[in-house]
Amino acid sequence: MNSDQLSEMQQFLNELKTKIRVDSNISIEKVGDLFESIRNLESAISEYRTAISQDVTPDLATVERLRRKLTLIGAIQSIQNPSYFDEFASTLAEHPYSLPKALFDPQGREMVTIDFPGSRSDQQFHKVRMDLALGMLYPGSFTYRYGQPIKVETGRFSQRFIANLRMHTLSPDPIFKMKRDGRIIDVYKPIRLRTMQVVDRNPFICRNCLSISGLDEGCSHAPRIKQPRKLPSSSAVTANQELERQTEGSVALRAPLSTVITSVSFLERFKVGQAVLGFERSAFRHVTIVDYDPPIGMILETKGVAFAINIPPGVLDHLSNIPILVRDVLAQLLAHKLIDSFSRNGMPSYYLEPILSGVISSLGMGQGSKDVTSVLNTFSSSSWVENAIQATLAEGANYYERFDVQERRLRSLFELLSQQSIELQTIKNEIKNRLLHSLAHNLLIAGCVTAGCLPSDLEYLISDNEIVLFDSVDGGNGSSAMIFDFISSRDSFSLTDVEEPTKERTFRPKYFDEAFAELMLPCQQGVSERIFHRQLPVPTHQEISRRITALERQRQAYSDAYKQISQIGVENCFIASLGFHLPLELGMDVQAAERFKESASVCLHGCPDCLVLGNRCEEGGFMEKFSLSKAALDEYFRYMTKSYVLDYRAEDSVIDSTLNTQGVAILSMQLTRPAEEGSTDKLDARIAEFRGRRLGERFIKFAGFWVDSPITSNDVRYSALLVLV
Amino acid sequence: MVHVTEENVEIIDVDLLIQECLRASEGKEAFAYIISPFISDFILSPSWLSFVSNIIEVADIDSYVDLVGLLRHHGVDVRVVTRSPADLRTTTISRKFIDKQERTLAQLAKMGCEIRTNASLHAKATLTSGGVLAGSFNLTQSGRSLNLEAGFYFPNTFGIEKREYEDKLEWAQRLFSESVPVNNSRLR
Numbered sequence: 001m002n003s004d005q006l007s008e009m010q011q012f013l014n015e016l017k018t019k020i021r022v023d024s025n026i027s028i029e030k031v032g033d034l035f036e037s038i039r040n041l042e043s044a045i046s047e048y049r050t051a052i053s054q055d056v057t058p059d060l061a062t063v064e065r066l067r068r069k070l071t072l073i074g075a076i077q078s079i080q081n082p083s084y085f086d087e088f089a090s091t092l093a094e095h096p097y098s099l100p101k102a103l104f105d106p107q108g109r110e111m112v113t114i115d116f117p118g119s120r121s122d123q124q125f126h127k128v129r130m131d132l133a134l135g136m137l138y139p140g141s142f143t144y145r146y147g148q149p150i151k152v153e154t155g156r157f158s159q160r161f162i163a164n165l166r167m168h169t170l171s172p173d174p175i176f177k178m179k180r181d182g183r184i185i186d187v188y189k190p191i192r193l194r195t196m197q198v199v200d201r202n203p204f205i206c207r208n209c210l211s212i213s214g215l216d217e218g219c220s221h222a223p224r225i226k227q228p229r230k231l232p233s234s235s236a237v238t239a240n241q242e243l244e245r246q247t248e249g250s251v252a253l254r255a256p257l258s259t260v261i262t263s264v265s266f267l268e269r270f271k272v273g274q275a276v277l278g279f280e281r282s283a284f285r286h287v288t289i290v291d292y293d294p295p296i297g298m299i300l301e302t303k304g305v306a307f308a309i310n311i312p313p314g315v316l317d318h319l320s321n322i323p324i325l326v327r328d329v330l331a332q333l334l335a336h337k338l339i340d341s342f343s344r345n346g347m348p349s350y351y352l353e354p355i356l357s358g359v360i361s362s363l364g365m366g367q368g369s370k371d372v373t374s375v376l377n378t379f380s381s382s383s384w385v386e387n388a389i390q391a392t393l394a395e396g397a398n399y400y401e402r403f404d405v406q407e408r409r410l411r412s413l414f415e416l417l418s419q420q421s422i423e424l425q426t427i428k429n430e431i432k433n434r435l436l437h438s439l440a441h442n443l444l445i446a447g448c449v450t451a452g453c454l455p456s457d458l459e460y461l462i463s464d465n466e467i468v469l470f471d472s473v474d475g476g477n478g479s480s481a482m483i484f485d486f487i488s489s490r491d492s493f494s495l496t497d498v499e500e501p502t503k504e505r506t507f508r509p510k511y512f513d514e515a516f517a518e519l520m521l522p523c524q525q526g527v528s529e530r531i532f533h534r535q536l537p538v539p540t541h542q543e544i545s546r547r548i549t550a551l552e553r554q555r556q557a558y559s560d561a562y563k564q565i566s567q568i569g570v571e572n573c574f575i576a577s578l579g580f581h582l583p584l585e586l587g588m589d590v591q592a593a594e595r596f597k598e599s600a601s602v603c604l605h606g607c608p609d610c611l612v613l614g615n616r617c618e619e620g621g622f623m624e625k626f627s628l629s630k631a632a633l634d635e636y637f638r639y640m641t642k643s644y645v646l647d648y649r650a651e652d653s654v655i656d657s658t659l660n661t662q663g664v665a666i667l668s669m670q671l672t673r674p675a676e677e678g679s680t681d682k683l684d685a686r687i688a689e690f691r692g693r694r695l696g697e698r699f700i701k702f703a704g705f706w707v708d709s710p711i712t713s714n715d716v717r718y719s720a721l722l723v724l725v
Numbered sequence: 726m727v728h729v730t731e732e733n734v735e736i737i738d739v740d741l742l743i744q745e746c747l748r749a750s751e752g753k754e755a756f757a758y759i760i761s762p763f764i765s766d767f768i769l770s771p772s773w774l775s776f777v778s779n780i781i782e783v784a785d786i787d788s789y790v791d792l793v794g795l796l797r798h799h800g801v802d803v804r805v806v807t808r809s810p811a812d813l814r815t816t817t818i819s820r821k822f823i824d825k826q827e828r829t830l831a832q833l834a835k836m837g838c839e840i841r842t843n844a845s846l847h848a849k850a851t852l853t854s855g856g857v858l859a860g861s862f863n864l865t866q867s868g869r870s871l872n873l874e875a876g877f878y879f880p881n882t883f884g885i886e887k888r889e890y891e892d893k894l895e896w897a898q899r900l901f902s903e904s905v906p907v908n909n910s911r912l913r
């Protein structure tokens with residue numbers, strides 16, 4: 001390579017840098033990585049330049065590696081879904097694999113010492129950034145970060161699923177206190193974390209408690225239930241606690257979002273305590289949750305955006321009058337109460353479903369269920385306990401490969417549960433929690449879309465009437481700032497000439513409120529499922545009909561399961577898919593039961609297309625489905641926007657006056673059959689009439705269109721949003 | 726009928742095109758005639774396009790040409806009638822502006838729009854299955870902001886408005902058939 005080629009390469013890198021800077025599709029994290037790689041290449045170029053000037057033979061292998069890196073950068077740029085990046089990069093990166101979380105590493109970051117006591121190499125201690133340690137090197141995790149797999153120690157936890165962290169060095173005093181389920185817990189800072197080398201990559205794992213033999217864990221369960229498996233995957237269970245804040249500026253959203261979020265403020269300084277409470281481990285398609293004693297954590301000084309949430313008492317009254325919702329939220333609440341007492345009873349988390357299912361059937365909460373008041377009466381009488389034990393054991397025996405839960409453990413668990421007081425008001429509060437949690441997920445997803453970042457770049461923190469999104473690294477990573485900047489109500493309606501053809505310009509970022517508004521609309525998958533299972537008139541829109549066709553195909557394969565769903569009703573699918581109480585009642589064999597469970601996992605309270613975040617949920621992936629409710633959120637949004645909703649046939653003057661007073665009108669049209677099945681013609685015509693009309697100083701604009709099919713009613717409706725601009 | 730002024734012309738223009746995308750996604754017949762002596766791209770304020778939906782994605786769009794691209798993506802036939810850059814070069818219009826027109830036409834052609842030119846074209850109109858937006862405009866050199874003299878919008882609904890709409894549609898169809906197809910290779 002001669003010096004001209006080097007200049008060409010430098011030129012290429014310069015262009016690449018410009019492109020990376022302007023391409024809003026690349027997340028901040030990726031920008032950091034790409035710049036890092038480019039810096040490496042640049043220094044390589046200058047070294048190479050020195051080398052050829054000194055007439056030294058070039059190191060061809062290095063050049064080849066650089067060439068590959070360059071190609072790689074090009075390839076990464078063209079990848080639409082940049083999540084493949086990690087896989088790509090790791091093939092070229094050096095030990096230890098660490099992707100910088102932010103472009104600018106703030107100074108003075110806290111470090112943790114990772115201790116390798118058995119290490120044969122000279123280096124027994126490694127310093128690791130605190131956030132990295134808590135995210136990837138928490139006790140109970142396995143990592144290949146240092147070449148050889150290692151495990152961060154936990155000691156034995158099989159008895160009560162509590163890992164005592166005494167083998168690690170923690171701060172002498174707690175660094176902050178955290179409120180959790182009404183209790184205050186102390187959180188300690190890790191100073192030195194002990195690890196051990198994992199020699200056997202296919203160790204014996206206990207099918208009961210998921211403890212690994214031969215390491216520091218072990219358990220006293222029978223050897224015959226231990227099987228060799230590859231190292232299990234795990235994730236940290238985390239929680240956040242606000243410590244201090246400093247607000248700088250706030251904005252209001254436009255209607256109709258202003259009914260949900262009353263104001264948005266930027267938190268220039270946000271001090272938050274981040275705790276790792278334990279970890280989730282999965283193996284054998286099971287999950288266990290292990291709690292730390294004590295929890296460990298760190299204090300983050302970062303930036304955030306606070307959203308003031310409006311949940312008036314009226315909407316909670318309304319929601320708690322919807323029997324399906326109340327029943328499902330009660331089931332979710334029972335799941336939380338059960339899991340909380342699991343560790344005390346030494347019960348692994350994956351038994352949650354059969355146990356919950358036993359409770360559901362003994363309380364008569366299944367399909368055609370009793371009303372909530374009588375369910376709650378039964379619950380408080382504790383007469384259900386014996387039935388629940390029998391139901392759980394029967395289910396376990398019929399549908400689980402191995403279900404060795406002793407009757408006495410079940411009894412103590414259920415008796416503990418029955419002592420809890422659950423009233424209508426408890427459920428009402430729980431509905432509010434569901435709403436807040438679901439909104440938090442929507443805000444987080446909308447935030448990622450706007451800031452072009454990954455869910456791991458942001459965290460959420462829920463309090464009574466507020467949700468905070470904050471940057472997940474010390475010093476911030478720019479995501480919150482970007483979200484706050486991209487709230488479109490700050491912009492005026494304007495036009496700018498394009499000087500250059502489209503290709504040279506950057507992509508328009510999606511505005512935060514727009515992204516959030518779309519997430520507040522009904523889930524396309526959920527709507528399609530309800531239309532399909534209830535045989536409602538089918539909208540002809542591509543996206544809906546595509547999903548309906550897919551469901552039709554599945555019905556051909558699983559006809560019995562689908563018949564079953566149409567008998568129980570799609571609105572009962574969430575409860576029916578918990579455990580196997582329904583298959584047991586109907587005497588299904590294992591295969592039929594599995595198929596039913598799979599087919600019944602429809603989107604009622606959330607699915608990956610709408611709310612589900614998996615491990616990024618602060619409740620952890622395992623408890624997530626008991627923490628969200630898309631159905632409640634949809635009903636909440638309908639309730640909050642109901643003053644804007646008008647029948648599409650309403651008089652012009654009525655529509656005008658709604659627009660005048662509220663700035664918004666939602667024209668609603670119910671689909672009729674069979675004559676005009678799915679057709680939007682009449683609504684289209686109505687929109688056409690209002691388009692561009694002047695009202696006072698402003699004009700009417702068509703600003704949204706969606707399909708809905710509420711779980712509470714057997715209809716399909718279109719909504720057209722008109723706004724004044 | 727809605728009177729169209731500088732203030733609402735773009736709202737209606739953008740709205741008509743978005744609704745046509747929706748119609749196409751419903752599998753209905755959809756089309757657009759874009760008739761204007763001068764066509765150049767312009768950035769749409771995000772608020773114009775702020776359109777929420779659970780069945781159509783209008784998100785990644787930020788310019789007029791992108792919006793036409795979305796129509797094409799949904800399989801909408803887009804027919805463009807304009808004045809040819811070569812013809813414009815004989816006028817006093819700035820060179821820069823004509824270059825821009827040429828670039829924009831090349832982009833539209835690449836997207837699969839049918840482009841025809843007509844040397845005597847003065848009217849500006851957008852027609853879709855939802856309505857017609859039309860007006861007479863004074864030519865300015867500033868590109869997009871043609872000076873609007875008298876404009877109107879007729880929705881394709883019923884009565885007089887429908888008759889007016891059909892009248893204008895016929896006019897557009899005739900105009901298109903009388904205009905000269907552009908040789909794409911001559912566009913940059």
Ligand SMILES: [Zn+2]
Nearest residue numbers: 206209219221
């Ligand atoms: Zn065990």
Ligand SMILES: [Zn+2]
Nearest residue numbers: 523603607610
């Ligand atoms: Zn969903």
Ligand SMILES: [Zn+2]
Nearest residue numbers: 616617618619
């Ligand atoms: Zn969550």
